[in-house]
Amino acid sequence: MKFMLDTNICIYLIKCRSEKIIEHLKKHTAGEVGISSITLAELRYGVAKSQHRKQNRIALESFVLPLEIASFDEKAAEMYGIIRSQLEKAGKPTGSLVTLIGAHALSVGVTLVTNNIREFKHIKSLKVVDWTA
Known part of the structure; x- marks a missing residue:
């Protein structure tokens, strides 16, 4: 894997194509x-x-079918602990899910694709791109 899509970009792609x-x-x-x-x-x-569970489940299954799904492992967990600690010490706490996804991308050495770069800007060394720009 070279690129990891974050949740926001996945939702944007599923809804907007x-x-x-x-x-x-x-x-x-x-x-x-x-x-x-x-x-x-x-x-x-x-x-x-959602109110349209069946339709949305089918759309999600179709969307993820060609994608690699990276399991959150021990290396990612260790990276999460380090990043969260650094952010808190710097007075820049970030949402837990944002930190988890950012840590996961860093732990596997990939670029994170998002349409919300602002959320990830405080995670040092994380490569982030916006494919909607």
Whole structure:
């Protein structure tokens, strides 16, 4: 995997079918783009609370089918602890899910794709791109 899609970009792509993002995806082979198991959990939560569960579940399954799903492992957990501690010491706490996804991307050495770069800006060394810009 070279690129990890965050939750916001996944939702944006599922709902909007953005041509810009699709063009970026076409530039990469299978296995180069994926999501964190944390992102998958967030997306499944969205489906579970939606009014159109069946339709949204089908859309989600179709969306994730070609993607690699990276499991949140011990290395990611260690990175999360370090990053969260650094952010708190710097007085820049970030949402737990943002920190988990950022730590996961860092732990596997990939670039995080998001349309909300602002959320991830305090995580040092994290490579972040916005494919909607």
